[in-house]
Amino acid sequence: MAASAPARVATIPLQRVHAVIFDTDGVITDTAAVHAAAWKRTFDTFLHAHTLLTGQRYEPFDPDVDYRRYVDGKPRFAGVVDFLAARGITLPPGDPADPPGLGTAHALGNRKDRLFAEHLARYGAAAWPGTIRLVQRLRAHGVRVAAVSASRHAKEVLRAAGVLELFDVVVDGVDCARLGLPGKPDPALFLEAAHRLGVPPAQAAVVEDALAGVAAGRRGGFALVIGVDRTGHAAELYANGADVVVPDLGEVVVTEQG
Numbered sequence: 689m690a691a692s693a694p695a696r697v698a699t700i701p702l703q704r705v706h707a708v709i710f711d712t713d714g715v716i717t718d719t720a721a722v723h724a725a726a727w728k729r730t731f732d733t734f735l736h737a738h739t740l741l742t743g744q745r746y747e748p749f750d751p752d753v754d755y756r757r758y759v760d761g762k763p764r765f766a767g768v769v770d771f772l773a774a775r776g777i778t779l780p781p782g783d784p785a786d787p788p789g790l791g792t793a794h795a796l797g798n799r800k801d802r803l804f805a806e807h808l809a810r811y812g813a814a815a816w817p818g819t820i821r822l823v824q825r826l827r828a829h830g831v832r833v834a835a836v837s838a839s840r841h842a843k844e845v846l847r848a849a850g851v852l853e854l855f856d857v858v859v860d861g862v863d864c865a866r867l868g869l870p871g872k873p874d875p876a877l878f879l880e881a882a883h884r885l886g887v888p889p890a891q892a893a894v895v896e897d898a899l900a901g902v903a904a905g906r907r908g909g910f911a912l913v914i915g916v917d918r919t920g921h922a923a924e925l926y927a928n929g930a931d932v933v934v935p936d937l938g939e940v941v942v943t944e945q946g
């Protein structure tokens with residue numbers, strides 16, 4: 689695990705920031721760990737089978753380091769391809785409709801998706817209380833808020849956590865596919881959210897826990913990029929473009945000054 693940089697006080701200055709765009713998994717809801725666990729089960733099954741076939745050393749998927757570097761915040765297919773590439777493995781892409789399996793990149797992604805969907809159906813999802821307090825404070829000041837996610841399950845997750853109605857705009861993995869938007873670290877998802885909120889990026893803040901996500905916020909020219917570090921990776925969030933990193937959003941200061 690990389691050394692953590694010290695947390696700083698995060699302030700949202702309402703004179704400059706008129707809208708706030710929140711990532712979903714890990715920022716609004718506690719589902720980042722659920723995605724990471726489903727990816728681990730999927731990749732470890734694949735890597736074990738790959739070892740038996742090729743004799744290559746079996747090195748399991750690290751749900752902390754590998755997840756953060758190669759999978760977190762990216763669309764499903766990109767996560768599969770980027771992680772396997774890091775291990776020097778290329779699979780045929782296959783088709784998005786491939787049934788869950790191990791033979792193509794899409795089949796592998798769909799195998800993970802089945803695990804995630806089963807978990808969501810069985811256990812639901814919960815929102816982080818500090819995030820919801822911040823969203824409510826922003827709304828009380830008349831600030832517009834959006835939820836974004838690379839995940840096609842984002843609306844379902846927000847609904848399961850009972851917070852869907854708090855957001856003026858939701859841009860998710862379904863929109864991404866429909867509009868042909870590139871995934872993070874491209875800023876397209878955040879720019880689409882800012883556009884729907886009617887606020888230019890220079891007057892909006894992005895809140896993210898993924899490395900690809902803070903990089904997207906930086907590249908998109910947003911007024912402020914707040915990183916959320918619940919797992920001890922603040923230094924990497926700063927290195928990828930966060931202006932400030934906090935352990936929880938409950939402590940963010942909202943001010944009319946500055």
Ligand SMILES: O=P(O)(O)OC[C@H]1O[C@@H](O)[C@H](O)[C@@H](O)[C@@H]1O
Nearest residue numbers: 713723760761764838839840861
């Ligand atoms: O496969 P889904 O549910 O559309 O999600 C795509 C990605 O969504 C991101 O929010 C998660 O960080 C990734 O783990 C996930 O792979």
